[in-house]
Amino acid sequence: MSANDHRGTGRILDILELxxxxxxxxxxTEISKMINAPKSSIFPMLRTLEERRYISLSExxxxxxxxxTTFAVGSSYANNQxxxxxxxxxxxxxxxxxNETCSLGILEGxxxxxxxxxxxxxxxxxVTYVGKQVSANCTALGKSLxxxxxxxxxxSLFPExxxxxxxxxxxxxxxxxxxxxQIETDGFAYENEEFAEQIQCIAVPIMKDGIPIVALSVxxxxxRNDSKKMETIRxxxxxxKLKTELLLRNxxxxxxx
Numbered sequence: 054m055s056a057n058d059h060r061g062t063g064r065i066l067d068i069l070e071l072x073x074x075x076x077x078x079x080x081x082t083e084i085s086k087m088i089n090a091p092k093s094s095i096f097p098m099l100r101t102l103e104e105r106r107y108i109s110l111s112e113x114x115x116x117x118x119x120x121x122t123t124f125a126v127g128s129s130y131a132n133n134q135x136x137x138x139x140x141x142x143x144x145x146x147x148x149x150x151x152n153e154t155c156s157l158g159i160l161e162g163x164x165x166x167x168x169x170x171x172x173x174x175x176x177x178x179x180v181t182y183v184g185k186q187v188s189a190n191c192t193a194l195g196k197s198l199x200x201x202x203x204x205x206x207x208x209s210l211f212p213e214x215x216x217x218x219x220x221x222x223x224x225x226x227x228x229x230x231x232x233x234x235q236i237e238t239d240g241f242a243y244e245n246e247e248f249a250e251q252i253q254c255i256a257v258p259i260m261k262d263g264i265p266i267v268a269l270s271v272x273x274x275x276x277r278n279d280s281k282k283m284e285t286i287r288x289x290x291x292x293x294k295l296k297t298e299l300l301l302r303n304x305x306x307x308x309x310x
Contacts, residue, residue, distance in 0.1 A: 064090050065098050069123065072108060078116035136300060137169070140269070143293045144171040147271065151286055154272045158194040160265075161186060163210045165195040168267075175277075188216040190229050193244035193256035197268035199229075200236040200258050207233075221246040241287060242268075251275050255283065257290045261301045269293060 067088040072078060081099065085092045099117060102108045106122040144155040148171045157169035164186040181187070189195025190211070199207065207230055215224040223229045236242050236258065244254040254272040258265035271286045 061098070064088060064095060065102070068095065068098065068102065068117075069107065069119070072117055072119050073123070075118070078111070078114070078118035080115050080117070084117065136297070139300060140267075140293070140297055141169055141171075143296070144169065144269070147171075147286075147289050147293065148173055150289060151271060151273075151282065153277070153286075156181065156194060156270050156272065157267060158192075158198065158270070159267050160189060160195070160198040163189055165189050165192050165198065165268075167194075175274075187218065187248060190215045190224075191218040191222045191244070191248045192270075193242040193254040194268045194270045196229070196233050196242035196244070197236060197256040197258040197270075198265050199233045200242070200265055201263070202233065204230050218248045219246055219250050221250070223247060240291065242270075246275070253278055255286055255290065257294045259294050259297050259301070261298070266301075 067090075068084060071084060071087055079087065081092055081096060084090075084099070085095060088095070099108065099110075103110055103117075103120070106120045108117050108123070109120040110117050140157060144157065148155050152173045152175060154173050155171045156167055158165040158167050160166070165188075167181055167183050167185045167187075170181065170183055187195070189199055199210075202210070204226075207226055211226060215226060215229065216222070217224050223232065232242070240257065242256045242258070244252075244256070246252060248254070251274050252272050253275055254270050256268050256270035259267045259269060269290060271290065273282070273286075
């Protein structure tokens with residue numbers, strides 16, 4: 054346990070990590086010695102973990118082992134990773150097809166947080182990176198993620214004047230609201246040099262239980278844009294959206310960081 058750990062929380066994690074590494078489990082005495090903690094301190098923790106089925110206790114051997122709830126939590130993480138792997142593979146295919154940058158984002162407060170990105174081989178492309186946050190009103194990704202917000206919800210999210218990234222950014226809340234409501238009709242969000250000059254973007258919200266949990270976009274320099282290319286990108290984004298939403302339908306996935 055590091056010096057910065059909360060003692061009780063650290064000991065619980067020590068117990069879980071210890072049991073996860075064991076095939077046959079450990080007794081209370083063995084756990085106490087191995088994590089260097091008094092039996093009187095860790096016994097209540099073991100009881101709580103057992104009651105909530107994070108660990109189990111054999112009545113015959115008096116050994117603790119990892120329980121079904123820990124397995125469920127681990128399975129949920131694996132499921133999340135499978136979803137991300139699926140989207141990442143689809144993004145790679147999309148970039149190979151259109152040779153433009155593809156990004157994946159989630160809503161973090163009033164910002165878009167980029168959680169995945171596939172770059173094209175083009176010299177001129179969208180310059181951003183995984184972990185970057187941008188005000189949601191300035192991006193097609195952000196507008197997609199806001200598409201179910203009411204006007205009152207937008208006012209709460211942006212209590213001050215809307216931020217701008219370029220002179221083309223939407224800074225009027227009523228204009229932003231009209232744009233995000235149009236997404237429910239069109240299925241797509243658009244951005245025209247609002248985050249970066251000379252860059253246009255189209256995005257789709259990916260929904261679970263009627264709520265956008267992640268959004269996927271393709272960014273293209275204005276001079277490389279044409280109606281045929283845009284139609285192809287819209288079609289492919291829709292295909293990825295439908296396939297991913299089908300996977301999400303029966304999943305407990307949570308893509309929040």
